[in-house]
Amino acid sequence: WTEGTQADADRSLAELAALAETAGSQVLEAVSQRRDKPDAATYVGSGKANEIRDIVAATGADTVICDGELTPGQLNQLEKILKVKVVDRTALILDIFAQHASSREGKAQVELAQMQYMLPRLRGWGESLSRQAGGRVAGGGGIGTRGPGETKIETDRRRIRARVSKLRKEIAGMATARATQRSSRDRNATPSVAIAGYTNAGKSSLLNALTGAGVLVEDALFATLDPTVRRAESPDGREYTLTDTVGFVRHLPHQLVDAFRSTLEEVAAADLLLHVVDGSDPDPLGQIDAVRVVLGEIDAAAVPEVIVVNKVDAMTEDDILTLRRALPGAVWVSARTGTGIEALRELIATRLPHPDVDVEVLVP
Ligand code: GDP
Known part of the structure; x- marks a missing residue:
């Protein structure tokens, strides 16, 4: 789904396929759909989701990549319907950057970006699950927001936060070194x-x-x-x-x-x-x-x-x-x-x- 014309959408989808190949995937099939806006629950809408599920079954695909950023809820819901791994454009791009980072600074920067992407999704996972359950199954609200599941998410979240702040400090240190190099280049005119x-x-x-x-x-x-x-x-x-x-x-x-x-x-x-x-x-x-x-x-x-x-x-x-x-x-x-x-x-x-x-x- 993109805001522009069909041509914009096609171009964006072609680029997504190129990105997927850069990440080492083999692209089996491209599917697009016209909508006024993404479906809140499944991004593509449930009819399209079923169609994609059939394509997945027919082609033996093991991953579905969506062109756009999915909410944690949409990701979950799609994986439930499609029964294969679902990845959005952001995760794909982060993955490619992770594969290609070679310097210490580059690696730290990509890891920081990945952590920041993951953090809301950890929280969203528990919440969206309960919200969907609440909406669709009577009396299901609240599941996943309390109890042992929450504790695990809390621990993960804390670990990630600690890692994020460590990475931030490391990157700031490297940025200072870089600025020093730069200013010595400046001094040398x-x-x-x-x-x-x-x-x-x-x-x-x-x-x-x-x-x-x-x-x-x-x-x-x-x-x-x-x-x-x-x-x-x-x-x-x-x-x-x-x-x-x-x-x-x-x-x-x-x-x-x-x-x-x-x-x-x-x-x-x-x-x-x-x-x-x-x-x-x-x-x-x-x-x-x-x-x-x-x-x-x-x-x-x-x-x-x-x-x-x-x-x-x-x-x-x-x-x-x-x-x-x-x-x-x-x-x-x-x-x-x-x-x-x-x-x-x-x-x-x-x-x-x-x-x-x-x-x-x-x-x-
Ligand atoms: P970067 O990602 O912007 O650094 O792009 P690269 O320098 O790696 O080039 C990307 C691709 O475009 C490579 O396949 C190059 O061979 C090709 N390319 C670069 N310059 C030219 C050019 O002047 N003419 C043509 N035809 N291809 C080019």
Whole structure:
């Protein structure tokens, strides 16, 4: 279920399938449905739920993934009807981030996001169960809210809370270290350029094209989780740092935006932002909007931005003409073929801050 048109829903569902494959699943069947709003009890409505149950039985699927965030009650109710594991978009994205996190900071950030996702669901589990029982079975209210079940949930909740606050402290410590590194870079007056953009837009490829560094490039969503900082040189011989950041995606779970705040601060602190867009995507402008929402949330909206439309090699003349009108100030490149990379280098040089050259050194 999405708020937009059928085309938006199809695109979102196709992206969900790509995400599921990135997570290592094999997608057997996609089902969609038009509704005014999600069904309060089962998200898809009971008729559709029965239809999905038949598909599950026919295909032998072991998991159903819903495009959207399910309430704890909806998740429970769906699992009861479908008899297989039900996962929502948020849990799927968190899972992919967990699989790909490699640095200590990245791992801590993802775990924190997962804990935050789990916490209300633990509580919700007991409550929704009792509420549903109360609504549907006379006299069933209250089951699961008292007694030994509650104690178990309480213990789990306390354990998770303790872990959450430990992770928060660890991440804060790492953020301080990162800020120190950053400020030493500032003192050395090395300008910094951050690469941000929708997932799979070609950020790693562009980083490689600009620096010649061998960064992992994967045709999978979220190949990039931990920021990579590289040194680059502009055509006029000035050095700058180039940072590749996490991939952005529609409906990036807010738990993740929070958890990745310190990583994303690299973007907020940059002198220049290269906002990479996949020109061959069916909806490049939608990608730009989704990225800008997150940039706003991390206070990076004020960083000077250059829109870099990538993958021009995969675009038709018509697509280029249409997009050119919507994005008059953009730079057009292909990280793959090298088209436009030199022009981008030159543009970066003109946009880098010019530090004072006459520094007086006072020797006592
Ligand atoms: P990231 O997730 O934004 O870092 O994207 P990557 O750099 O990992 O690239 C994602 C996919 O797009 C990979 O399969 C790349 O080979 C492909 N790609 C990157 N740049 C280009 C380009 O200029 N043209 C084409 N056709 N594909 C590209």
